[in-house]
Amino acid sequence: MAAGGPDPLFGLKNSFYLGAYQAAINNSDIPNLSTEDAVERDTLVYRSYIALGSYQLVINEIDSSAATPLQAVKLLALYLSSPDNKEITISSLQEWLGDPAIGNNPILRLIAGIIFMHEQDYNEALKHTNAGGTMDLHALNVQIFLKMHRSDYAEKQLRIMQQIDEDHTLTQLANAWLNLAVGGSKIQEAYLIFQDFSEKYQMTSLILNGKAVCCMLMGTFDEAESLLLEALNKDAKDPETLANLVVCSLHLGKPSSRYLSQLTLSHPDHILVKRAKTAEESFDRAVQTNA
Numbered sequence: 001m002a003a004g005g006p007d008p009l010f011g012l013k014n015s016f017y018l019g020a021y022q023a024a025i026n027n028s029d030i031p032n033l034s035t036e037d038a039v040e041r042d043t044l045v046y047r048s049y050i051a052l053g054s055y056q057l058v059i060n061e062i063d064s065s066a067a068t069p070l071q072a073v074k075l076l077a078l079y080l081s082s083p084d085n086k087e088i089t090i091s092s093l094q095e096w097l098g099d100p101a102i103g104n105n106p107i108l109r110l111i112a113g114i115i116f117m118h119e120q121d122y123n124e125a126l127k128h129t130n131a132g133g134t135m136d137l138h139a140l141n142v143q144i145f146l147k148m149h150r151s152d153y154a155e156k157q158l159r160i161m162q163q164i165d166e167d168h169t170l171t172q173l174a175n176a177w178l179n180l181a182v183g184g185s186k187i188q189e190a191y192l193i194f195q196d197f198s199e200k201y202q203m204t205s206l207i208l209n210g211k212a213v214c215c216m217l218m219g220t221f222d223e224a225e226s227l228l229l230e231a232l233n234k235d236a237k238d239p240e241t242l243a244n245l246v247v248c249s250l251h252l253g254k255p256s257s258r259y260l261s262q263l264t265l266s267h268p269d270h271i272l273v274k275r276a277k278t279a280e281e282s283f284d285r286a287v288q289t290n291a
Contacts, residue, residue, distance in 0.1 A: 009040060012030070014169050016047065018206055019204035019207070021049075024048040028041055028045045039069055046061070047073055050077050050080065055078075058077035059077050059081065068096075069108065071108075072111040072112075073111065075089050075111060076111050080118075093112055093115060106134045106136075106137060109133075110136050112125070113125045113126075113129035114140065135168055138160055138174070139174050141153075142161075142177060146178070151181050151182055154177075154178050158175060161174055175190075176189075176193040176194060177190075187218055190214050194207055198211065205241055208234070209238075209240045216248060222252070225252060237266045242259050242262050242266075245259040260272070
């Protein structure tokens with residue numbers, strides 16, 4: 001990319017960051033890209049396919065001669081496609097990260113961060129992401145620190161992002177995540193960020209869920225429910241939508257079992273499913289003890 005010139009991938013990146021994955025795929029035919037930009041374009045397209053659950057397509061299309069960033073994306077697809085692949089993908093990942101020729105590749109470090117975050121091994125994730133270097137890595141750091149309940153560190157990362165580009169979509173998203181974590185009067189600020197996205201860009205499950213979570217935290221569950229039902233129309237299997245609908249329904253005194261069943265079928269590893277299962281087992285044990 002020429003210094004100071006417009007980013008030819010701007011629209012594609014924005015679609016990806018805001019969860020418009022099909023739009024990112026459909027609008028990826030961008031002429032006259034440099035080799036470096038073409039690789040970045042392909043990583044975004046394949047990550048969009050991964051976000052849509054098309055793991056096998058990614059595994060089949062990226063062959064062993066592809067550039068390092070694409071190999072890293074293929075690893076992510078392998079990791080997510082089956083629990084049986086976890087050990088082998090993590091050992092390949094560790095091997096590549098230890099290779100001086102490619103270990104510092106920003107996409108490889110990003111994928112490492114994503115995989116270790118899935119593993120809930122946040123310290124290992126930060127080993128590879130903490131040095132930053134790209135907006136994606138800084139944004140992932142914000143997510144990791146929030147998972148660790150360290151909003152102070154997340155805020156430091158956000159400040160770095162704001163210094164680089166205050167208006168960047170990832171800076172805005174990171175700001176909204178941090179506001180939601182801090183809570184209180186910051187929830188209204190988070191809502192305004194998602195509202196701004198919904199006025200500027202195509203409405204996605206990610207934007208609708210963002211607004212809905214703000215509504216739930218502000219106690220307006222009716223509005224949250226209508227936003228979540230709109231998100232469900234866009235993607236009936238989206239785990240965040242289903243999980244948020246379970247919580248929202250409980251607050252509204254409506255049945256939530258159907259949403260929980262859908263979530264259990266499509267995302268058995270989701271934290272809400274695990275919590276519900278643990279609660280159920282505890283209840284069963286209590287019943288048996290008192291029988």
